[in-house]
Amino acid sequence: MRRRITAWLPLALRIGGFLALTGCADNAILELEVCLPDEVAGEREYALVQVRRITEDTNFENDIPWVGTEDQHVPLQSIPVAFDVSAETTKDNIDVAVRVSYCKNIDCASEFPAESRFVLLDPYTIGERTKATLNAATVPSGKGTPVEYKCSKGRCVPSGTGVSPVCGQSSPPEDAATPDVGDSGDAGDQTDF
Amino acid sequence: MSWIRTIAVAALLFAVSGPSFAHAQASENFEQAKTLFLEGTQAAEAHEWEKAADLFKRSYELVHRESSLLNYAVSLSELKRYVETREALQTLLHELTPAEDLRVRAQALLDTVDRKISVLDLYGMERDVSYDIEVKGRKVNDDGTRPVRVDEDPGAVSLRVSAADAEEAFTWQGTLNEGERVRVDVVLPGADGESIFESPWFWIVTGAVVAAGAAVGLYFILDGAADLEPNSKNVVNLDL
Numbered sequence: 001m002r003r004r005i006t007a008w009l010p011l012a013l014r015i016g017g018f019l020a021l022t023g024c025a026d027n028a029i030l031e032l033e034v035c036l037p038d039e040v041a042g043e044r045e046y047a048l049v050q051v052r053r054i055t056e057d058t059n060f061e062n063d064i065p066w067v068g069t070e071d072q073h074v075p076l077q078s079i080p081v082a083f084d085v086s087a088e089t090t091k092d093n094i095d096v097a098v099r100v101s102y103c104k105n106i107d108c109a110s111e112f113p114a115e116s117r118f119v120l121l122d123p124y125t126i127g128e129r130t131k132a133t134l135n136a137a138t139v140p141s142g143k144g145t146p147v148e149y150k151c152s153k154g155r156c157v158p159s160g161t162g163v164s165p166v167c168g169q170s171s172p173p174e175d176a177a178t179p180d181v182g183d184s185g186d187a188g189d190q191t192d193f
Numbered sequence: 194m195s196w197i198r199t200i201a202v203a204a205l206l207f208a209v210s211g212p213s214f215a216h217a218q219a220s221e222n223f224e225q226a227k228t229l230f231l232e233g234t235q236a237a238e239a240h241e242w243e244k245a246a247d248l249f250k251r252s253y254e255l256v257h258r259e260s261s262l263l264n265y266a267v268s269l270s271e272l273k274r275y276v277e278t279r280e281a282l283q284t285l286l287h288e289l290t291p292a293e294d295l296r297v298r299a300q301a302l303l304d305t306v307d308r309k310i311s312v313l314d315l316y317g318m319e320r321d322v323s324y325d326i327e328v329k330g331r332k333v334n335d336d337g338t339r340p341v342r343v344d345e346d347p348g349a350v351s352l353r354v355s356a357a358d359a360e361e362a363f364t365w366q367g368t369l370n371e372g373e374r375v376r377v378d379v380v381l382p383g384a385d386g387e388s389i390f391e392s393p394w395f396w397i398v399t400g401a402v403v404a405a406g407a408a409v410g411l412y413f414i415l416d417g418a419a420d421l422e423p424n425s426k427n428v429v430n431l432d433l
Contacts (some may be wrong), residue, residue: 024419024420025419026420026421027420027421028421029421029423029424031424031425032425033421049427051429051431052431053431067429067430067431068429083427084424084425084427085425085427085428085429086423086424086425086426086427086429087427087429087430087431088421088423088428088430088431089431089432090432091431091432093196094431096431126417127421128421129421129424158308180248187288
């Protein structure tokens with residue numbers, strides 16, 4: 001009888017190994033690094049980072065609810081810092097809108113005079129993690145023009161430059177990787193920040 | 194020796210009731226039975242129990258007298274043949290109509306031998322298989338009850354159990370003390386009724402079921418564990 005039990009062991013191990021290989025994630029995560037500006041007392045002391053799926057063009061004004069840091073507004077620091085947000089979904093082939101609002105007060109109850117906007121195109125692949133760095137360190141005078149990011153192979157970069165910004169730097173690092181997506185457009189597109 | 198007194202009382206009863214019985218039967222059997230009975234009584238008084246048992250038995254076979262059967266039972270008891278003693282006493286108590294004195298003595302002797310009879314409990318035998326069971330060369334009826342109970346006299350015992358499709362018979366030997374109960378696990382290689390745990394199919398099916406259950410459980414565990422975990426403590430869910 002021991003021989004029979006022993007004979008089953010390799011089969012059981014194969015089954016376990018097969019299942020281990022076929023086990024897969026059902027979700028995808030967009031890891032956002034948002035570059036925030038420094039604090040200006042009495043003018044901007046907090047930031048509100050919000051994310052949502054885009055369902056009608058890139059309309060930032062419609063009533064589709066945003067999800068984000070409403071429960072914990074991000075206090076700005078004396079120096080520019082990065083703020084991380086993980087946006088999780090189980091849906092593929094969606095675009096994502098991100099807006100960063102700057103507030104005088106912690107409740108951010110009033111209408112936001114300044115807002116940085118970003119559009120990330122197709123950032124999700126189920127079972128994979130995608131990273132994007134959004135430069136919101138430069139505060140626009142009003143509602144900023146949405147900066148479009150294209151995503152591929154786990155990375156989202158601005159469509160214009162193809163080079164990912166780095167928080168704390170006014171321009172991409174010299175050793176930035178060669179962009180593998182995006183048009184070879186004008187780097188000046190990023191100056192809207 | 195109280196049982197000698199029992200035999201004496203039985204002998205008296207035989208003699209007292211003799212004339213009416215003789216009158217009723219008027220046969221040679223009665224006279225012969227009475228002679229055997231008296232000879233049996235003499236043998237018992239001489240503690241010649243084998244002889245006494247034989248004489249009382251022959252007397253009883255000629256004429257079914259309660260006294261003959263009781264004396265036969267007493268003789269068997271002295272020979273430590275308790276199982277036969279019990280059979281004789283049960284016949285006396287349930288199939289005959291002994292006088293009160295004989296009935297009381299018979300019941301007392303029955304209670305005594307009941308405590309002295311040893312028991313073999315035979316485990317491992319299937320209900321739907323017919324076995325040939327022999328204890329000390331004597332066949333034991335298998336009525337399908339499991340475990341099989343075999344009442345036996347104390348002393349050396351040999352057991353043999355076989356089945357039609359068994360490759361070989363199971364044998365066991367041992368010594369039983371008075372009133373002892375012994376468990377014997379009967380193992381018959383190759384019998385149709387072999388234990389389910391001996392069947393390779395049992396283990397194959399059990400193994401398959403366990404493997405399938407483990408596989409399903411493992412799948413869900415791995416599937417859930419494989420989900421990506423957010424790097425940041427600030428998490429937004431876009432599915433909501």
